[in-house]
Amino acid sequence: MTVVEELKKAKKGDLKAIDQICLATWEPLYRFIYYKVQNREEAEDITQETYVKTLTYLQEHQAPRDNFMGFIKTVALNILRDRWRQKKRRGIPVNFDGINPQETAGLDQQNAIAQRLQIEEALAKLSEDQRAILDLRIIKGYSVAETAKLVGKTQAAVRTAQYRALQALAQIMDGH
Template sequence: MENSKHVRDLSGTEEELKKWIEKLCMDTWREVYQFIYYKVGNREEAEDITQETYVKAMIYLKNEYALIENYSAYLKAIALNLIRDEWRKQKKGPVSVDIEELDLTGREEDFTKITEQRQTLKEALEKLKEDQRRVVELRILKGYSVKETAAILKKKESHVRVIQLRALEKLAEILKSYAWEL
C-alpha cells in the first residue's frame, strides 16, 4: 500500500477525517485480513481481530498528533498485538509447576538442535545472491508485502515475485543438502 495515498490533513473537519479513515480501511482491509488469517487460520477469528484492529487504529488516528509513516506496518503491528493478547487469553492462567518434578532430559539437545538449525539457515541465506537474500529477508522474515518490498528495493512487483520464487527454490535446494526435512 502506498502511504502517499493516505497523507492525513490535520486541519480537516470531522467529516473529512471519517472519509480519510474509510479510505484507509478500504485500501488496507484485504492485506490486514490476509495477514491476520495467516496467523490465526480461522476465518471468524480473523474477521473479529481485523475489525478490532481498525477500531484501535481509529481511536489513535483521531488524535490530531498521530503521525504514522507506514500505515500497513502500523495496522499489522496492532493486529499482531491483538493476536498475542488472544493467545494469552486462551491459556487458562498460570499453572503451578514443581521444579523438582520436571523432566528436563532432552531439553539441552532440543536447544542445541534449534541453535544448529538457525546457524544452518543463516549459512543458507548467505549462499543466496544479494537480491534474493534481501527479498527473503523483507518478504518472509520481516513480513513486508510484495508492493512494499518492491518499493524498498526499487524494483517492479513482478520482478520481486520472480526473485522470491527463485530464492525459495534455491534455499530449498541448499537446505536439502544439509539434510533438512522440508
Template sequence: MVHANEDSRVNWIEHLCLSTWEPVYRLIYFKVQNREEAEDITQETYVRAIPYLQKNHVPPDKQMAFLKTVALNIIRDRWRQHQRRGTTADLEAIAPKEAAFEDPAEWSVQRMTIEKALNELNEEQRTVIELRIIKGYSVAETAQIMNKKETTIRVMQHRALQSLTRILHDGMK
C-alpha cells in the first residue's frame, strides 16, 4: 500500500522532471556535444539533486538554477577526471587522414566567417541565435528574456537560421 505522503512525493518528482528535463538536457548537450554523455549526465543530475531538493525544500523558482548548477558541477567533475586519467586510443583503429588535426588558420577563418554572418543578421535574429543555440536557453527562457511570445521566438529562430544559411551560402560563391 502506497502512503499519501509517498504518493505526493512521487508526483512532485515526476512534475519536477517533466517540467525541467528539456532545458537541463539542452544545457548539458551544449557543453558536452555528445548525446549519450548528455543523457547520462542529465540522469545523474536528477539522482544527485532530488534528495537535496526534497530535504532542503528549495523554492520552485530556484529549482531550475539549482539543477543547472548540479549539472555543470558534474560536467566539471568528469572533465577533471578525464584530465587526470588522460585518454586512451586504439592506434590501429585510427585512420590518419580522418584523425589529422585541422589547420588552426582554417578554424580561425571559419570562426571569422560565422561571426561575420551573425553580424549581418538583424539584432533580434542575432539575439535569438545567441540565446537559443550558443547559450542553450529554452524557447520559454528566451521568450522571457526577449519579452516575446514563445511562438514568436520559434518563428524568429527559424527565420534567423534561414538567413544565416543564405548568408553563409552566398559567402561561399
C-alpha cells in the first residue's frame, strides 16, 4: 500500500494507517533531524513533534500526494527554526552577583596556561620538520610558496607535510 493510500486512511482516524506511515518514514526523518541537531534526545523529541504536527495538519488539510517525505521534512525544519529562535531569544541566564571577576580571570589564565603547556608538549612530540612547517605556516602566517622557499621543498611537499603534521598533532592531543 502506498503512503498516499495510508494518508487517506489516517485522515479518517485509522490507527493502523498512522502506524504504517510512521514506520515507513521514521528512519529517514530521524536521520534528517539528527544530522541537523547532532543530539539524540533532541532529535527524538523533534521527530515526535513533527509527527504530531503533521498528523494534526492532515486532519484539516489535504495531504501532499507527490512528496510526503519532503512535506514532513519541511515540518521538521519549521520546528527546528522555531526552537532555534526561542533559544536565541532566551540566551543564557547569568547570575552577575555570583561572579567574582578576579577569580574568573584567574581561572581563565590558569586554563590558558594549561592549554598552552599541553600544546607545547604535543608540538615537542612532532618531528623537527613538522614543527618548522607548522611554525612557518600557522604561527608566523607564511604562504605555502614562502614556506616552500624557506624550507627548500616543493609547495606540494609543504602542503602534505602540513596536513600530516596537523593529523599527528591531533592524534597526540586526543591522547591527552
